[in-house]
Amino acid sequence: MKEYSIFDVVGPNMIGPSSSHTAGACRIGKAANKMAGSHMKKVTFLLHGSFAKTYRGHGTDKALVGGILGFDPDDERIKDSFDLAKEKGIDFSFQERNLGDVHSNTVKIIIEKEDSETLELQGSSIGGGNIVINEINGLEIKFTGEYDTLIVSHTDKPGVIAKVTAVLALYDINIAFMRVYRYTKGQNAFMIIETDNEIAPEIVTYIKKTIPEVPQAYLVNIK
Numbered sequence: 001m002k003e004y005s006i007f008d009v010v011g012p013n014m015i016g017p018s019s020s021h022t023a024g025a026c027r028i029g030k031a032a033n034k035m036a037g038s039h040m041k042k043v044t045f046l047l048h049g050s051f052a053k054t055y056r057g058h059g060t061d062k063a064l065v066g067g068i069l070g071f072d073p074d075d076e077r078i079k080d081s082f083d084l085a086k087e088k089g090i091d092f093s094f095q096e097r098n099l100g101d102v103h104s105n106t107v108k109i110i111i112e113k114e115d116s117e118t119l120e121l122q123g124s125s126i127g128g129g130n131i132v133i134n135e136i137n138g139l140e141i142k143f144t145g146e147y148d149t150l151i152v153s154h155t156d157k158p159g160v161i162a163k164v165t166a167v168l169a170l171y172d173i174n175i176a177f178m179r180v181y182r183y184t185k186g187q188n189a190f191m192i193i194e195t196d197n198e199i200a201p202e203i204v205t206y207i208k209k210t211i212p213e214v215p216q217a218y219l220v221n222i223k
Helices: 006-010 019-037 051-054 062-070 078-089 161-169 201-210
Strands: 039-048 089-097 106-113 118-127 130-136 138-141 148-155 175-182 188-195 216-220
Touching: 019 051, 019 062, 019 106, 019 118, 019 130, 019 161, 019 216, 039 062, 051 106, 062 078, 062 089, 062 106, 106 161, 138 188, 148 161, 148 201, 161 175, 161 188, 201 216
Parallel strands: 039 089
Antiparallel strands: 039 106, 106 118, 118 130, 130 138, 148 188, 148 216, 175 188
């Protein structure tokens, strides 16, 4: 028997008419914001399926831009997100695109930063404001954002996972779920670590400074 949460019945607190098309879209955008940080120059939203067909009418476009700006789904500023993004000098556009065999409410967000770094993140809004992030920079991954999530980009070599988890243990952080993804053996990989405790930003900074095999780490909290 399927279990239903209160969010499946009444939906989350949000701006806009649809938990799937606005609240979920905003959370996907916010996940991209957490990974990209500041200094975004250009953002392209590739909209798939139902997102592509109804994004203007359901406010998906404004919700996605609001998420990119770091807003929560119930933030009143979402209504003015286009103007606020332009004030920050962020160029954004929407394109309809077939992203393949994915959920109908899926978007791929391509962020170009001022330092020429590019980030690609793909996520699906699966109902009730809930989301699944299923791709980062072309690598298939999976996390929901329901927990504090530490995303660690690292070299795929023995001992790196132990070093990262030892830092979390040092700060008394309990791991709820952990997955490791890699492009090819011995090259770049990602750890996706979801925790029961709140992860302070200084922990992420400590990991990057003390573990040479970790060029980048991101903290994603979109609850």
